[in-house]
Amino acid sequence: MDGLVTIARQISALTYKNLVLAKRNYTSTFLRIFASLFFILLIYLCNEGIKARFSQESSVKDVPDPVPTEKHGIPDCIPKVEKGCVTFSYAPAPNNELSVYQLEGCLPCVPVSQLPDGQCDIDSNPASVFAVSLTRGTRYRVVRHAARCSECTRSVQLQNGTSADVVRGEWTSPYMEYTVPMQLVAHREIAKNVFLKDENFKVQIAIQEFAHPAFVVSTFEGQIAPLFLLACSMFPFVIQMNEIVAEKELKLRQVLSAMGLKDFSYWMSWHLFQSFMALLYSFLLVLFGMAFQFRLFLKNDFGILLITFWMFGQSMIGLAFLLGSFLRRAAQAVTVGFAVFLIAFIFYFVVVFGFPYGLGGDRAAEPLFSFFPPSLFVKNLADLGALTATDKDLGIRFSEAYSYCTINPNQCNPSYSVGTSWSWYIGLYVLYSLVGLYLENVLPDAMGVKKAPWYFLTPAYWGFTEAHIHDDPTFVIEESTDEDVLAEEASVKARANEEMKEEAAIEIRGLKQTFKRGGKPFHAVKAPWFAVAKNQLFALLGPNGAGKTTTINMLTGFLPPTAGNALVFGNTVAHPSGMNRVKRVIGICPQFDILWERLTAREHLIIFAIIKGIKPDSVYHEADKRIEEVRLNDAANQIAGSFSGGMKRRLSVAVSLIGNPSVVYLDEPTTGMDPINRRHVWDVIEAAKQDRCVVLTTHSMEEADILGDRIGIMAKGRLRCIGSSVRLKSRFGGGYRISVSCGDNMTKSLPHCIKIKEMFRKTFKVEVVEESKTYMHFNVPNTDDATLQSFFEQLESSRESLCIVDVQLSMSTLEDVFLNIAKQSEKEEALSMNRTANVTLKTGEVVGVLLGNEDELVSPAGVTFKVKWGTDEDGNL
Numbered sequence: 001m002d003g004l005v006t007i008a009r010q011i012s013a014l015t016y017k018n019l020v021l022a023k024r025n026y027t028s029t030f031l032r033i034f035a036s037l038f039f040i041l042l043i044y045l046c047n048e049g050i051k052a053r054f055s056q057e058s059s060v061k062d063v064p065d066p067v068p069t070e071k072h073g074i075p076d077c078i079p080k081v082e083k084g085c086v087t088f089s090y091a092p093a094p095n096n097e098l099s100v101y102q103l104e105g106c107l108p109c110v111p112v113s114q115l116p117d118g119q120c121d122i123d124s125n126p127a128s129v130f131a132v133s134l135t136r137g138t139r140y141r142v143v144r145h146a147a148r149c150s151e152c153t154r155s156v157q158l159q160n161g162t163s164a165d166v167v168r169g170e171w172t173s174p175y176m177e178y179t180v181p182m183q184l185v186a187h188r189e190i191a192k193n194v195f196l197k198d199e200n201f202k203v204q205i206a207i208q209e210f211a212h213p214a215f216v217v218s219t220f221e222g223q224i225a226p227l228f229l230l231a232c233s234m235f236p237f238v239i240q241m242n243e244i245v246a247e248k249e250l251k252l253r254q255v256l257s258a259m260g261l262k263d264f265s266y267w268m269s270w271h272l273f274q275s276f277m278a279l280l281y282s283f284l285l286v287l288f289g290m291a292f293q294f295r296l297f298l299k300n301d302f303g304i305l306l307i308t309f310w311m312f313g314q315s316m317i318g319l320a321f322l323l324g325s326f327l328r329r330a331a332q333a334v335t336v337g338f339a340v341f342l343i344a345f346i347f348y349f350v351v352v353f354g355f356p357y358g359l360g361g362d363r364a365a366e367p368l369f370s371f372f373p374p375s376l377f378v379k380n381l382a383d384l385g386a387l388t389a390t391d392k393d394l395g396i397r398f399s400e401a402y403s404y405c406t407i408n409p410n411q412c413n414p415s416y417s418v419g420t421s422w423s424w425y426i427g428l429y430v431l432y433s434l435v436g437l438y439l440e441n442v443l444p445d446a447m448g449v450k451k452a453p454w455y456f457l458t459p460a461y462w463g464f465t466e467a468h469i470h471d472d473p474t475f476v477i478e479e480s481t482d483e484d485v486l487a488e489e490a491s492v493k494a495r496a497n498e499e500m501k502e503e504a505a506i507e508i509r510g511l512k513q514t515f516k517r518g519g520k521p522f523h524a525v526k527a528p529w530f531a532v533a534k535n536q537l538f539a540l541l542g543p544n545g546a547g548k549t550t551t552i553n554m555l556t557g558f559l560p561p562t563a564g565n566a567l568v569f570g571n572t573v574a575h576p577s578g579m580n581r582v583k584r585v586i587g588i589c590p591q592f593d594i595l596w597e598r599l600t601a602r603e604h605l606i607i608f609a610i611i612k613g614i615k616p617d618s619v620y621h622e623a624d625k626r627i628e629e630v631r632l633n634d635a636a637n638q639i640a641g642s643f644s645g646g647m648k649r650r651l652s653v654a655v656s657l658i659g660n661p662s663v664v665y666l667d668e669p670t671t672g673m674d675p676i677n678r679r680h681v682w683d684v685i686e687a688a689k690q691d692r693c694v695v696l697t698t699h700s701m702e703e704a705d706i707l708g709d710r711i712g713i714m715a716k717g718r719l720r721c722i723g724s725s726v727r728l729k730s731r732f733g734g735g736y737r738i739s740v741s742c743g744d745n746m747t748k749s750l751p752h753c754i755k756i757k758e759m760f761r762k763t764f765k766v767e768v769v770e771e772s773k774t775y776m777h778f779n780v781p782n783t784d785d786a787t788l789q790s791f792f793e794q795l796e797s798s799r800e801s802l803c804i805v806d807v808q809l810s811m812s813t814l815e816d817v818f819l820n821i822a823k824q825s826e827k828e829e830a831l832s833m834n835r836t837a838n839v840t841l842k843t844g845e846v847v848g849v850l851l852g853n854e855d856e857l858v859s860p861a862g863v864t865f866k867v868k869w870g871t872d873e874d875g876n877l
C-alpha cells in the first residue's frame with residue numbers, strides 16, 4: 001500500500017514538473033497544441049485553391065430522366081483552349097496496301113470545305129502522324145489511318161486518344177465525343193458513296209446516359225484529407241522523440257532514480273503526460289475540422305474521429321518510446337523523427353493506391369503493414385474520407401465502427417475497419433512500450449550500464465534472492481604498501497562476513513569497476529576497502545581519472561559494481577532490492593548540475609521533496625528551508641537556466657540535502673564558486689555533517705583540509721592513503737615548507753638564487769619544488785630543531801649578501817601530500833608497465849632508464865647515477 005502511495009505521489013510530482021515546463025515553454029506548447037489549427041487552416045486554403053482551379057468542386061447534377069443526345073459528326077476543336085488542335089487528320093495507307101487514289105475512291109476525306117478552317121490535316125505518311133502526336137501530345141482528335149476496300153468489304157481504321165479532356169472541371173469522354181461520331185461519319189460516307197451512291201443518305205445516332213441523383217464530390221475528403229491529416233497527426237511524434245531522448249541525454253532519470261524515484265513512476269508519468277497531450281491534440285483537431293465545415297469532420301461521428309486520432313497518437317507514443325531507447329542524443333532524435341515522418345509519406349502513397357488494404361490487396365502484407373501505425377491510419381482516413389466524399393454520404397456512426405464496410409462492401413476492406421484499427425493501435429502501443437522498456441534496460445544507458453538480456457527472468461530482479469556477486473578473475477590487485485590503508489582494509493575485512501559495525505554508515509568492501517577501453521578491460525576502481533563513520537565527513541581526493549566519481553557512481557546506484565560490494569547502513573549496493581533501500585537514505589550532488597533549465601530553484605526542491613517522500617504538508621517548508629540554507633532566497637523563484645555556475649552548484653547542494661538523508665554524496669560541490677560563496681557552502685556542509693555521513697570529492701585541498709574529518713586519496717583506481725589531515729601531512733607531507741623571496745624579479749640564473757638552492761641542498765638534501773618570480777619553495781623533511789635553528793641563523797646572517805627579503809616557514813600542506821601521492825602512483829604505474837625514458841648524463845652519455853626507477857644505477861660506461869622524477873602539468877612523470 002505504501003509503495004502505491006509513493007508511486008502515486010512521485011507520478012504527481014513529475015506531472016507537476018511536466019505541466020510547469022509546458023507552461024514555461026509556452027511557445028512550443030502553444031505550437032504543439034495548436035499545430036492542428038495550423039494544419040486545418042492549410043487544408044482549408046488548399047481546398048479553396050483547388051476550388052478556384054476547377055471553378056467548382058466536382059459535381060454531378062440530378063439526372064432523373066436522361067435525354068438522348070444526337071451525334072452528328074466530328075465535333076470541332078475549340079481553338080482557344082486547344083492550341084494547334086486538328087479535328088480530323090487523314091493519312092493514306094502504306095505502300096503495300098491500297099494506293100492513295102484507290103483509297104480516295106473508297107472513302108474520300110471529309111471535304112476540307114465542310115470543316116472549319118485549318119482543322120483537316122492531310123499527311124502523306126502515317127508515320128509522321130505518329131511523330132506529331134508523340135512530340136506534341138494529342139494534337140489530333142481523330143486520325144483515319146488507312147482504309148481498304150474490296151468488292152464486299154469496306155474497312156476503315158480509326159485512331160484516337162483515350163485520355164479524357166478536362167476543361168475547368170468539365171469532363172468529356174473521348175469515346176462519346178469523338179470515336180462514336182467518327183464511326184458514324186465513316187459508315188455514313190461508305191454507305192452513301194460506295195453502296196447507296198445517294199448524296200442525301202443520312203444516318204442518326206443518339207447517346208443516352210443512365211438516370212442518377214445529383215451529388216457533389218468534395219476535393220478535401222476525396223483527395224486532400226488523408227495526406228494532410230496524416231502530416232498533422234504525425235507532428236507530435238517528432239516532439240515526443242526529442243523530449244524523451246533530451247532527458248536521457250541530461251542523465252536526469254539516473255539522478256532522479258538515485259534520489260529514490262521509481263522507474264515505474266518515471267515512465268508512467270511520461271506516458272500519462274504524452275497521452276493527455278495526444279488526447280488534447282486530437283480533440284482540438286476534430287473541433288477545428290468541424291469549425292471549418294469539412295464534411296469528414298461533420299458527417300463522421302465525433303467519437304469515431306476522436307478515438308481514431310487519439311489511438312493513432314497513442315500508438316505513435318509507443319513507437320517514439322521504442323525508437324528513443326536506441327538513441328542517446330536529442331539531435332539524433334530529431335533526425336530519426338523526420339525520417340519516420342518521411343517513411344510514413346511513402347507508405348501513404350502505397351496505401352492510398354490500394355496496397356495492401358484494397359479489396360484486391362495482398363492479405364499476407366496487411367498485418368505487416370499494420371505494424372507501422374501510419375499505414376493503418378492512412379487506411380482509416382481514406383475510409384473516413386471516402387464515406388463522406390459526396391454530399392449524399394452519411395459518414396460512419398459510432399455503432400458502425402466495425403461494420404461500415406459491410407454496409408458499403410465495395411468501398412472498403414472489412415478486416416481493417418476503423419474499429420479494428422483501434423485494437424491494433426492499442427496493441428501496438430502496449431507492444432512497443434514493452435519492447436522499448438526492455439531495450440532501455442538491455443542497451444547501454446548514458447553511463448554505459450546495461451542489464452543482461454534475460455534480466456527480468458532472474459529472481460534477483462524481482463527481489464527474491466540476493467544477487468550473487470561474481471568476482472572478476474582477470475582483475476589482479478596490487479597489494480597496497482601503505483600501513484594505514486592495510487590496517488583499514490584489515491579492519492573492514494575482519495567483519496566482511498558479519499553485520500556492519502554499528503558506528504559505520506558506509507563500508508566499502510572491495511568495490512571494483514571495469515570498463516572496456518579499446519576492446520581491452522580497463523580497471524577504473526581497484527577494490528578499495530574502507531569504512532566511513534556516521535557523523536563524519538570523508539573527503540575523497542585524487543587526481544583526474546583516479547576513480548572517485550566511479551566509486552560514488554557505484555555507491556549511488558548509477559553503476560552496478562563489476563565485482564565487490566559496499567554496504568550503506570547494512571544494505572548492499574550490489575543488489576537491486578538493497579539499492580532500493582539505500583536510495584531512501586541518500587542525497588546526491590552529482591559532478592555536473594543536473595537541473596531543468598526552465599524550473600525555478602523552489603520548484604526543483606518541491607519536486608525532489610515529493611520524490612523523497614516528504615509529507616505533503618511539509619513539502620513547501622522543506623523547500624524553503626533548503627533554499628535559505630544555501631542562500632538562494634533572492635533567486636528562489638528564478639529559473640535555473642538564468643543562474644550562474646556557482647548558484648547552480650548551490651542549488652545542487654540544496655537538492656542533495658532535501659529530505660534530511662543520512663548519507664550525502666557531494667561530488668565536487670564547490671566547482672565554479674567564488675571564494676565568498678564557497679566559504680558559505682562550506683558552512684552549509686559543516687552544519688550538514690553534524691548528524692549525517694558526508695562523502696565529499698574535491699580538487700580543493702583547502703576544502704578537504706577544512707571540512708574533512710578523514711581523508712582518503714585515490715590514484716589509478718586504488719586507495720593510496722587514509723587518515724586525518726594531520727596524519728597524512730606528517731606521513732607524506734615531508735615535514736615543512738620553507739619559502740624564500742629575493743624580491744619581485746627572481747630568475748633561476750640569479751647567482752644568489754643559485755646560492756640559496758645550494759644551501760638547501762647541503763643542509764637538507766632537497767631541491768626546490770616550486771619556483772616563481774617572487775618565491776622559491778622547498779619541502780624540508782622532519783628534522784631536529786637544532787638543525788632547523790642553525791639553518792635559519794645562517795639565512796639571517798646572509799640576508800643582505802643573498803638579497804633575501806622574506807622567509808616563510810609552514811607545515812607542509814595537504815597539497816604537498818596530494819602531489820607526493822600522485823607522483824608515487826605515476827611511478828608505480830610506469831614501473832609496472834616497464835616504460836623507459838632516455839636520460840642524458842653529465843658525461844654526455846645517453847642511458848635508457850625505467851620510468852619511475854629511483855635506485856642508484858650504473859651506466860654502460862661505468863658512471864654511477866640516480867634519477868629524481870618530477871611530474872609535468874598533466875601529472876605525467
Ligand SMILES: Nc1ncnc2c1ncn2[C@@H]1O[C@H](COP(=O)(O)OP(=O)(O)OP(=O)(O)O)[C@@H](O)[C@H]1O
Pocket residue numbers: 447448515516524542543544545546547548549550551591
Ligand atoms: N562509462 C565509462 N566508460 C569508460 N571509462 C570510464 C567510464 N567512466 C569513467 N571511466 C574512466 O574511469 C576512470 C576514472 O574516472 P572517474 O570519473 O571516476 O575519475 P575521477 O577520479 O572522478 O576524475 P575527475 O576528478 O576528473 O572527476 C577514468 O580513466 C575514466 O576515463
